[in-house]
Amino acid sequence: MRSLIGLALLPLAVAVPHASHHSDSTYDYIVVGGGTSGLVIANRLSEQKNTSVLVIEAGGSVYNNPNVTDTLGYGKAFGTDIDWAYKTTDQEYAGGSSQTVRAGKALGGTSTINGMVYLRAQAAQINAWETVGNKGWNWESLLPYYKKGEQLQDPAQYPFLDGSGVAFDPAYHGFTGPLKVGWTSTQLNDGLAQKMNTTYQNLEVPVQYNRDPNGGDMVGYSLYPMTVDSELNIREDAARAYYYPYQNRTNLHIWLNTHANKLTWKDGPEVTANGVEVTLSNGTTAVVKATREVILAAGALKSPVLLELSGVGNPDILSKYGIATKINLPTVGENLQDQMNNGLQFDSKTSYSNKSADYVSYPSAAQLFPNSTAVGADLLRKLPAYAAQVASANGNITRTRDLYRFFKIQWDLIFKHGIPVAEILLEPSGTTYDTEYWASVPFSRGSVHLSSADPTAAAIIDPKYFMLDFDLHAQAQAARFIREIFQTKPLADMSGAETSPGLSTVSAGADDEGWADFIKGNYRSNFHPITTAAMLPKELGGVVDSSLKVYGTSNVRVVDASVLPFQVCGHLQSTIYAVAERAADIIKGRV
Numbered sequence: 001m002r003s004l005i006g007l008a009l010l011p012l013a014v015a016v017p018h019a020s021h022h023s024d025s026t027y028d029y030i031v032v033g034g035g036t037s038g039l040v041i042a043n044r045l046s047e048q049k050n051t052s053v054l055v056i057e058a059g060g061s062v063y064n065n066p067n068v069t070d071t072l073g074y075g076k077a078f079g080t081d082i083d084w085a086y087k088t089t090d091q092e093y094a095g096g097s098s099q100t101v102r103a104g105k106a107l108g109g110t111s112t113i114n115g116m117v118y119l120r121a122q123a124a125q126i127n128a129w130e131t132v133g134n135k136g137w138n139w140e141s142l143l144p145y146y147k148k149g150e151q152l153q154d155p156a157q158y159p160f161l162d163g164s165g166v167a168f169d170p171a172y173h174g175f176t177g178p179l180k181v182g183w184t185s186t187q188l189n190d191g192l193a194q195k196m197n198t199t200y201q202n203l204e205v206p207v208q209y210n211r212d213p214n215g216g217d218m219v220g221y222s223l224y225p226m227t228v229d230s231e232l233n234i235r236e237d238a239a240r241a242y243y244y245p246y247q248n249r250t251n252l253h254i255w256l257n258t259h260a261n262k263l264t265w266k267d268g269p270e271v272t273a274n275g276v277e278v279t280l281s282n283g284t285t286a287v288v289k290a291t292r293e294v295i296l297a298a299g300a301l302k303s304p305v306l307l308e309l310s311g312v313g314n315p316d317i318l319s320k321y322g323i324a325t326k327i328n329l330p331t332v333g334e335n336l337q338d339q340m341n342n343g344l345q346f347d348s349k350t351s352y353s354n355k356s357a358d359y360v361s362y363p364s365a366a367q368l369f370p371n372s373t374a375v376g377a378d379l380l381r382k383l384p385a386y387a388a389q390v391a392s393a394n395g396n397i398t399r400t401r402d403l404y405r406f407f408k409i410q411w412d413l414i415f416k417h418g419i420p421v422a423e424i425l426l427e428p429s430g431t432t433y434d435t436e437y438w439a440s441v442p443f444s445r446g447s448v449h450l451s452s453a454d455p456t457a458a459a460i461i462d463p464k465y466f467m468l469d470f471d472l473h474a475q476a477q478a479a480r481f482i483r484e485i486f487q488t489k490p491l492a493d494m495s496g497a498e499t500s501p502g503l504s505t506v507s508a509g510a511d512d513e514g515w516a517d518f519i520k521g522n523y524r525s526n527f528h529p530i531t532t533a534a535m536l537p538k539e540l541g542g543v544v545d546s547s548l549k550v551y552g553t554s555n556v557r558v559v560d561a562s563v564l565p566f567q568v569c570g571h572l573q574s575t576i577y578a579v580a581e582r583a584a585d586i587i588k589g590r591v
Helices: 002-009 036-045 123-131 139-149 192-201 238-242 303-309 315-320 372-393 400-415 469-486 512-522 572-588
Strands: 026-032 053-056 150-152 179-181 220-223 252-255 259-265 273-279 285-296 334-336 340-352 359-362 422-439 446-449 460-462 495-500 556-558
Touching: 026 036, 026 273, 036 053, 036 238, 036 572, 053 285, 123 139, 123 400, 139 150, 139 572, 179 238, 192 220, 192 359, 259 285, 259 303, 285 303, 303 446, 340 469, 340 512, 372 400, 372 469, 422 469, 469 495, 469 512
Parallel strands: 026 053, 026 285, 053 252, 150 179, 285 556
Antiparallel strands: 220 359, 259 273, 273 285, 334 446, 340 422, 340 495, 359 422, 446 460
16 A cells, blocks of 8 residues: 555656746636636636636645645644635634634645545535525536546445445446545444444434435435545545646646736726736736636635625725725625534543544434424524624624525524534544534624735634524534433443543533533634625625626636535535536536
C-alpha cells in the first residue's frame, strides 16, 4: 500500500496546473472559485472544445499536501494557510464568543479539508426546493446528477473491508463519474459495526439499520461512504476528480493564488458582467474579461460578499461603504443557516488502534423525542413568533410571512415527512468513544455582509446560533439520546464512564437549561453554511432564479452552497457536486 501512496503523491507534471496571466486575457466563462462546485462547472463547460473557461482560485495546489491526502488527517489542515478560518461575530445567543467556520483555500476548495463524508439528503428535502418555487428541482431530477458525478468503488473488491458492515444499493449510485467514493483500508472490521447495529435496535424506540442512506431515505443507522480513493487510501477531492485528469485541455485554465475583487460591468441598459477584477499572485491588479458568463462558486461566505462588492445587494449596506448600487437585491447575504456541532465522550473497555470508523445514525423526530407529537405541536405554535423574530433581527429584509412559509415547510419535513432531525457519529479512538452530534435542521438564521469596500477585509458573519429555542432543545435532546445509546446493550457492556461533560457537570435528568451552559460553551460551527444567495422566487427573497442566475443580471450565476434554499440532513459536498453537475447542463441548455 505504501508504494501505491508514494506513487500517487509524486510531483508529476500532471499535478502542476498551468496558467498564463495576461491582463488582456478573455474567456467565454469565468468561474470564481476552484472548489467543489467551481471545478465541476469548469470541467463540464470545457467539454465543449470551442468554449474557453478560466477558474480563479485564491489558494494553490495541495496535490502533495499530507494534511489533505491523509484519510486519517481530518483537522490537520485547520489553522494552516489552506484554511480560510472565517470568524463570526460574538454570538449573543450562544455564549457570547466568536466561532471559526472552516473552508478550504486551495484548488479543490473545502473538499480538500472536510471530513470526506459522502451523504446526500432525504428525498423530501430536495422536493421542498420545488415546493417553494424552484421548478424542476426535486429528488427525481437531481438523483441522476448525484450518480453522474460519482464513481463508487464496490467494497466487495477490497478484502480489507470484509466484516466491516459496509453496504450499498447499486440502484442509487454511479460507477463511471469523476469522483471516487468508497471506504478506506483503515475501516474497522472487528465487529463493532454489528454491535452498534444491535444497540440501536435495542433502544426503546428502535433505530433500524439503513443499508444505503444515499437512496433518498436517510433515517436509520449505517456506515457511510467517503470521498476517497480506496485503492491508494488517499482523499479524493474536487481537484483530483474534476481537474487534474483533465488539465491538458487547452481550453481549461486555472489562475492560482489569485483573488477576485469584484465583477466588472458593461455599459448599457442591461446589467451584464464583462469580467472580473482580480489581484494576481504578484500583487498586481488586473481585469480579466468574460464574453459569456461569470459564475460565482466561492462558497456561501464569499459569493454574496463578491456580489455586494460588485454593487449587487442592499443599497443601505452598499452605500455605507461608498459602493454604488447596480442591482437592488437586499436579500444578498441574508438567510445564513449553519448547524452547531457538539460532542460527548465515554471511556471504552477496548483499546482501538489508529483506524477509522464512523458509525452514524439519523434519528427522526419520533425516534429522538420521546413525546414528538407534543414537541411538534409546541413548535408549530411558535413558528409565527420565530418568523417575526428573524425578520426583526434583519430589519425586515426577509419578510415575516415568507419566513413563516419557510419554517412551516421545515416543520412539515420534520413532523410529516419524518426527515432526520439529528446526526449522531460514534468514533472509537484509543480507549475513548468520541461522539459528535448536531441537530440537522436548525431554525435560526443570520447573515453575512461585507465590512468594507476593500475586498481583502473580513466579512461580518453572524449565523445567530441558538437564536431560536427549538435549536437548543433539539441539541440537548440529541445529547440525551447519546446517553441512552451508551446505556443500551451491547454498547453499555463495552463502555465505561461518561468523561465529557460527565454527570457531575450535566446531571442525568437535566432539562434544556441544565444542558445549556455545556452546549453553548463547547459547540462549534459544523462548517455547513448555506442559503446566502438563495434559489427562491424573487418575491420570496430569492437572489438567484431556478437557473441559478442572479436576479437583474443577464449573465451572472451563483453555483455553490449559497443557493441551497434549505439545510440538508446529509453533508453538503455530495449535494453541491450534484447541483453543480445540473447547473452545467442548465448553462449548456440541456435542461
